[in-house]
Amino acid sequence: MTNMNRTVVVxxxxGQQGGSVAAALRADGWAVRAIVRDPSGHRARSLSAAGVETVRGDLGDPDSLRAAFSGAHGVFSVQPNSGQAGAGVTNEDEVRFGTAVADIAERSRVAHLVYSSAVTAGSATGVDHLDTKSRIEAHVRTLDIAGTIIRPATFMELLVTPEVGLDRGHLSLLMRPNQTMQFIAVCDIGRVAAAVFGSPDRYVGRTVEIAGDALTGNALAGHLTRAAGRTIGYSRLSATQLAQGEVLCKLAALVDDGRLAGNAQLDALRAEFPFLLRFDRWLAGPGAGLLEEALRAKDAGIAPR
Ligand SMILES: NC(=O)c1ccc[n+]([C@@H]2O[C@H](COP(=O)([O-])OP(=O)(O)OC[C@H]3O[C@@H](n4cnc5c(N)ncnc54)[C@H](OP(=O)(O)O)[C@@H]3O)[C@@H](O)[C@H]2O)c1
Known part of the structure; x- marks a missing residue:
């Protein structure tokens, strides 16, 4: 059977991850069924225009998941997280959504479930909105379904959002200037997921931490400076900023102990997924528009959207 005869529900x-997965699966010839809350919205219409079947559904509505999973070969599972601004979900919502997707995929006899988790999963971090992923992973492993768990590193896209201070010509993140952290381009999450669906014999039963680059804060600023054509400095979030929130302090500690910084085996990953973008290649390609937008916002004295 060719991929074209088989459907993966996304x-x-x-959003970011699901959008990249849908695009990569389509590029590999899969039929893709996207569960969307508003089929008339512009993002859903863009998916339809790209050949993706869109069906109305909601993570909180098990009947809609059951209907969408019927007859599908695979399911790509990702949930919104309480740590995302504006996501409007609690930690318990995320766990309920993630476990429901896996349960219904099992009962629907889906052949392959790919769950997108995060690098911090696998040990208790003490940060509730990170530990949701460990809880969902643990549930997935109890089920009688062929599954693969991918754990994406921090998204490169986060490096060109206003929150990090790029609009002021300065980048501030959780790691120290000479401390390394791993990152992945969102488009590569899709390409990895498509490769996983394409080679179940290789990936079923595996948990794969994925990243495309590992960079210090100073190296990030160097790449951004070259790409922007103007100086962009780097510093760790100040002690005052870190002291403002217990969660931020814990996140900084998780960078320091390596769990949030990421421990993907980059050489082995690159051999397996040769397309993985390094940060400079991402800045020159998929990230170019985002960087330009962030810099234009600085010129105009406004924050990017
Ligand atoms: N940022 C990072 O560096 C990073 C790294 C690793 C993992 N993560 C994890 O990535 C996940 C978020 O992925 P993302 O960035 O791709 O998300 P995103 O761009 O914010 O998109 C969220 C998607 O979920 C959909 N959605 C929200 N609530 C829904 C519901 N009740 N039913 C059905 N669909 C719903 C949204 O649909 P609508 O269009 O209807 O809103 C949208 O398509 C989080 O769990 C986060 O922890 C993030």
Missing amino acids: LGAT
Whole structure:
């Protein structure tokens, strides 16, 4: 059977990860069914225009998941997280959504479930919105379903959002200037997921931490400076900023002990997924528009959207 005859259901296809997975699966010839809350919205319409079937559904509505999973070969599972601004979900919502997707995929006899988790999963971090992923992973492993768990590193896209201070010509993140952290381009999450669906014999039963680059804060600023054509400095979030929130302090500690910084085996990953973008290649390609937008916002004295 060719990929074209088989359907993969994609959650979150109007968002970053699901959108990249839907695009990569289509590029590999799969039929893609996206569960969307608003089929008339512009993102859902863009998916339809790209050949993706869109069906109305909601992570909180098990009947809609059951209907969408019927007859599908695979399911890509990702959930919104309480740590994301504006996501409007609690930690318990995320766990309920993630476990429901896996349970219904099992009962629907889906052949392959790919769950997108995060690098911090696998040990208790003490940060509730990170530990949700460990809880969902643990549940997935109890089920009688062929599954693969991918654990994406921090998204490169986060490096060109206003929150990090780029609009002021300065980048501030959780790691120290000479401390390394791993990152992945969102488009590569899709390409990895498509490769996983394409080679189940190789990936079923595996948990794979994925990243495309490992960079210090100073190295990030160097790449951004070259790409922007103007100086962009780097510093760790100040002690005052870190002291403002217990969670931020814990996140900084998780960078320091390596769990949030990431421990993907980059050489082995690159051999397996040769397309993985390094940060400079991402800045020159998929990230160019985002960087330009962030810099234009600085010129105009406004924050990017
Ligand atoms: N940022 C990072 O560096 C990073 C790294 C690793 C993992 N993560 C994890 O990535 C996940 C978020 O992925 P993302 O960035 O791709 O998300 P995103 O761009 O914010 O998109 C969220 C998607 O979920 C959909 N959605 C939200 N609530 C829904 C519901 N009740 N039913 C059905 N669909 C719903 C949204 O659809 P609508 O269009 O209807 O809103 C949208 O398609 C989080 O769990 C986060 O912890 C993030």
